Structure formats: C-alpha cells, structure tokens
Amino acid sequence: MRWLWVLMLGGTTFLVVDAVSEGSATAAVVYGTIGLALTWWFSPWQGGRNVPHAEIQSRPESGRPVVIYWRPGCVFCARLRGRLGRAGRRALWVNIWQDEDGAAYVRSVNGGNETVPTVVLGNRPVTNPDPRLVLDQLGAR
Incomplete structure (x- = not known):
C-alpha cells in the first residue's frame, strides 16, 4: 500500500x-485530473509537514498536547x-508510512x-476519536 501512489502515477x-495517441484530448484531461488527484491522495506528501515520533517523545509532555x-x-x-480545519495545525502529525x-x-496501542x-x-491514546474531542483538546471550541 505504501507505494500504491507510484503505480497510480x-x-x-x-x-x-x-x-492522446488516439486523439482524445478530453479523455486525456479527465484521466490526468482523476489520476493525479488519486496519486496525490495516496502519496506520502499529502499531509504536509510531519513530525518524527522520536522528536515528539523527546519533548516534555506539556510540549505535545495532541499528537495525531x-x-x-x-x-x-x-x-x-x-x-x-485550521485548529489541526496546532496538533503534531506523524505519518506512520x-x-x-x-x-x-x-x-503497540492498537493490539498490533x-x-x-x-x-x-x-x-492517553484514542483510536479514531470524535473530531469534537480533539477540537476540545486543541482549545478550538
């Protein structure tokens, strides 16, 4: 799954x-648009800036209120x-891929x-939490 974006590209x-070789510019644009959107969706760069897990663990607990x-x-x-939304920028994001x-x-926290x-x-780790809970923790509500 980690390299699916390469296959999609x-x-x-x-x-x-x-x-294009068959002379259908419309189909080429449609294929290109949909294909590139899906490639981006599965690419490791989709989420923007990520913080390494080791860096997060080296911070004091007060310096890492929400880690996703x-x-x-x-x-x-x-x-x-x-x-x-914008409140998500205050969280620390870790791309596990x-x-x-x-x-x-x-x-380790999800039974393997x-x-x-x-x-x-x-x-406290929470799997697939309600976004309102995370917003409350971020102080955005």
Whole structure:
C-alpha cells in the first residue's frame, strides 16, 4: 500500500498517453485530473509537514498536547483533518508510512494493528476519536 501512489502515477501516465495517441484530448484531461488527484491522495506528501515520533517523545509532555498518527489514503484521517480545519495545525502529525517508530507505537496501542487515526490526547491514546474531542483538546471550541 505504501507505494500504491507510484503505480497510480504510472497508470495515469499510460492512460493519458494512450488517450492522446488516439486523439482524445478530453479523455486525456479527465484521466490526468482523476489520476493525479488519486496519486496525490495516496502519496506520502499529502499531509504536509510531519513530525518524527522520536522528536515528539523527546519533548516534555506539556510540549505535545495532541499528537495525531495518520497515513495517506486513510478516509478516517482525511475526515479528522477536514473537521479540525485550521485548529489541526496546532496538533503534531506523524505519518506512520514515513516513520517506522510511529508505526510501531500505533501497533503497540492498537493490539498490533496500524489503525489510524490514533490520537494521543495528553498521555492517553484514542483510536479514531470524535473530531469534537480533539477540537476540545486543541482549545478550538
């Protein structure tokens, strides 16, 4: 799953080139738009800036009020990010596909599964929490 975006980019390129070679510019634009959107959705850069798990653990507890472990392509992570809006910028985000220590932490609190979003509120991990709970912790409500 971690490299799905590479396959999607290759497939998109193939479809666009094929549509152009058949003379269908409209199909090429549609394939390109949809393919690039899906490629971005599954890419590791989708979420913006991420903080390494090791850096978070080295901070005092008061310096990490909300930590959100996520991965690209996760619908529940996108829902949480969308519902948090600008307040989500105050949280520390860890992409578990880019940070093996973060993935190990998520597995340790979720019975061996990489279930995301896993949100640490204070020192308590919560899996797929209600966005209102996270907003309350961020002081955005």
